[in-house]
Amino acid sequence: MTFRKYLVLVGVAVFGSVGDSLLSRGMKDIGTISLTHLQSLVVALANGWVLGGIVLLIGFFAAYMTALSWADLTYVLPATSIGYVIIALIAKFVLHEQVTTARWIGILLITSGVGFVAGGPALTPLPDDSASDPRKEHEPELASLRGHS
């Protein structure tokens, strides 16, 4: 794991959690949207908070896809769940919401889980038979792609 790869994981956690928080802040301005008035969703797109949230969530998706290209799914998901902690801290210190004892215990558990998985390898060795290796299945296509450079 290089420093750049850790930065990508941080990007997944930060872009996802801050993006969700911005969407939440924007949708409080818009109010409740009923299934019979879906056109209100278009109005929501003109809200600066919602737009900012969408931009960050696009960044989240790009970082998530990048992380999945070199790390296991069972590594990326727990490692980036620190985003739940970021949301709780934003709720406490920026939005001044009440964070209960149960939530702090939850934050502690999530942080412990992240610590557990982050100490292990990002990509586990695949079984010996290369036929079941997804990276080998498309080797001819990737070789031709590399040949274009």
Add this chain to the structure above:
Amino acid sequence: MKHAYTWAAILLMVTASVTGDVLLSKAMKQVGDVGDLWKSHGIFRVIGSVLRHPLFALGIAAMAIAFFALLFGLSWGDVSLIAPASASLTFVGNMIAAKLFLQERVDRRRCIAVGFVACGVVLLAF
């Protein structure tokens, strides 16, 4: 009956979300390390090869189903039940699916991590 609809929406959301995550993970493993490909071929070719991958399109479709299942679930049940239940079940479901379909080595360390995170997410609802 409303309770049954809520849990049906949660199960549909978890199933679709796990399917989407597995398909996207498989697609990205087949595309290769994005950082290396970016250096050798440029960002536009990387984006093109990701967007053209059939598993990527299927993964996005599964994620869209999960999103709409979440919307319907929220119209029937409380967000304090649906959000933590679906998030923690998705963590556990992803661990099982990654072992079965992606042949990932889910060792004790990862099992403990997923268990801690799933329990922690549930506690965040209180």
